[in-house]
Amino acid sequence: MNTFTVRGKEIYIGDHKVQDLAEKYGTPTYVYNEDRIRENFRRAYKAFSSHYPDFKFFYAVKACNNPAIVSILKQEGAGIDAASVNEIKLAKQVGLGGENVMFSGNFLSDDDIRQGLESGVIFNLDDISILPRVLKYSKPDILSFRVNPGYGKSNVGEFVTNAGPKAKFGIHPDKVTEAYRLAKEAGIRRFGVHMMPGSCLLEPEYFAFVTNLLMEIIGKTARELKIEFEFIDIGGGLGIPYRSSEQPLDLDKTAELVAKTFKDAVIKYGMTPPRLMMEPARYFVGDAAVVIGKVHSIKHSYSKIIGTDIGMNILVRPAMYGSYHNILFDKRIDDETEVCGLCGQLCENTDFWAKEREFPKTIQEGDLMIATEAGAYGFGMSYQYNGRLRAAEVLVNGKESYLIRSRETFDDMIRNTSVPEYLRN
Numbered sequence: 071m072n073t074f075t076v077r078g079k080e081i082y083i084g085d086h087k088v089q090d091l092a093e094k095y096g097t098p099t100y101v102y103n104e105d106r107i108r109e110n111f112r113r114a115y116k117a118f119s120s121h122y123p124d125f126k127f128f129y130a131v132k133a134c135n136n137p138a139i140v141s142i143l144k145q146e147g148a149g150i151d152a153a154s155v156n157e158i159k160l161a162k163q164v165g166l167g168g169e170n171v172m173f174s175g176n177f178l179s180d181d182d183i184r185q186g187l188e189s190g191v192i193f194n195l196d197d198i199s200i201l202p203r204v205l206k207y208s209k210p211d212i213l214s215f216r217v218n219p220g221y222g223k224s225n226v227g228e229f230v231t232n233a234g235p236k237a238k239f240g241i242h243p244d245k246v247t248e249a250y251r252l253a254k255e256a257g258i259r260r261f262g263v264h265m266m267p268g269s270c271l272l273e274p275e276y277f278a279f280v281t282n283l284l285m286e287i288i289g290k291t292a293r294e295l296k297i298e299f300e301f302i303d304i305g306g307g308l309g310i311p312y313r314s315s316e317q318p319l320d321l322d323k324t325a326e327l328v329a330k331t332f333k334d335a336v337i338k339y340g341m342t343p344p345r346l347m348m349e350p351a352r353y354f355v356g357d358a359a360v361v362i363g364k365v366h367s368i369k370h371s372y373s374k375i376i377g378t379d380i381g382m383n384i385l386v387r388p389a390m391y392g393s394y395h396n397i398l399f400d401k402r403i404d405d406e407t408e409v410c411g412l413c414g415q416l417c418e419n420t421d422f423w424a425k426e427r428e429f430p431k432t433i434q435e436g437d438l439m440i441a442t443e444a445g446a447y448g449f450g451m452s453y454q455y456n457g458r459l460r461a462a463e464v465l466v467n468g469k470e471s472y473l474i475r476s477r478e479t480f481d482d483m484i485r486n487t488s489v490p491e492y493l494r495n
């Protein structure tokens with residue numbers, strides 16, 4: 071099931087007309103298609119578990135942390151990858167804890183460490199320097215380190231490359247054995263290992279390549295320290311196409327290549343086969359949502375610019391990473407196009423979807439539009455600049471639609487602020 075379909079000239083999300091959703095919930099609104107999320111999860115799980123049965127997914131909630139969306143993935147069998155104590159709390163709120171949650175924060179404060187330990191989830195340390203600080207509080211039952219295998223890749227802009235020499239994440243390969251040695255000497259007995267290989271990767275061979283890098287690093291560590299890794303988490307990064315020119319990731323090939331690389335290394339280093347884990351996010355939710363917006367104003371100045379209520383505060387990826395999202399206009403499908411600009415309403419000149427792109431010539435004020443593939447790193451990165459408040463979130467399931475987050479209000483904007491007495495006259 072596709073997240074949206076075009077019937078005649080009208081856009082539908084699942085069984086719902088965009089026009090009906092906009093009338094019911096207003097704009098801008100994120101709309102998630104539950105069937106698509108479930109399908110994405112099942113397709114990926116089937117691919118990996120059929121090549122390596124002792125396999126588990128942890129959903130990285132940073133991509134979309136709405137509890138309704140997290141609950142869908144929990145029902146499908148995912149654990150949770152949490153980047154902060156609040157994301158651990160979110161996991162607990164939807165009923166996941168213990169070894170179903172992996173805490174992979176970076177540059178942690180003492181408070182993060184203390185609360186992370188108290189929560190009883192799997193602790194995944196981003197650096198060797200954090201270990202003594204953890205041990206000051208207590209000794210985790212099971213511990214993992216995030217390894218930076220020295221190589222990273224991103225198909226959504228270089229700023230999203232989260233491994234390799236220029237990334238801020240993970241332990242240098244030369245320090246990995248030392249990190250586990252210190253942990254073992256401190257009395258920790260159960261170990262896992264983790265990496266994050268990159269973002270939005272569409273090449274199966276790349277996953278096998280980085281898995282091999284990781285296995286070579288930790289195979290030696292396992293042999294030298296005589297430790298058994300209970301799990302090896304090869305991170306997220308399963309990509310989705312954002313442009314029509316991109317091909318979807320061949321999941322079965324990815325799983326087959328990764329499982330083979332993994333099993334070969336397990337044999338080579340004489341390891342007891344560990345659980346294979348991954349923590350994707352974009353793959354599950356990225357193409358399962360759109361943002362519905364409205365054209366409010368069209369101006370002809372030095373060029374023609376169409377102004378919408380989906381600004382970079384609502385979906386920041388294009389302004390932040392130069393990412394691409396497809397944009398469709400309801401009832402203008404297949405109309406003749408012209409090159410013009412499309413922007414949001416913020417007082418920043420980076421607030422553009424495109425400065426020059428082909429859009430229908432027929433677009434009018436009041437038209438509805440959707441930005442596609444908006445489910446990952448969309449709402450979660452939105453903010454309130456210029457008093458343009460965060461969007462509503464809606465879940466569609468068959469003929470039903472549910473408001474899963476209300477649109478922000480002025481009261482939300484000023485909540486937690488206070489004006490000292492002497493400024494009040």
Ligand SMILES: Cc1ncc(COP(=O)(O)O)c(C=O)c1O
Nearest residue numbers: 130270306307308349350351352
């Ligand atoms: C530690 C970690 N795991 C998983 C993910 C999810 O990545 P993706 O959405 O590319 O699958 C991220 C994303 O940044 C991450 O930082």
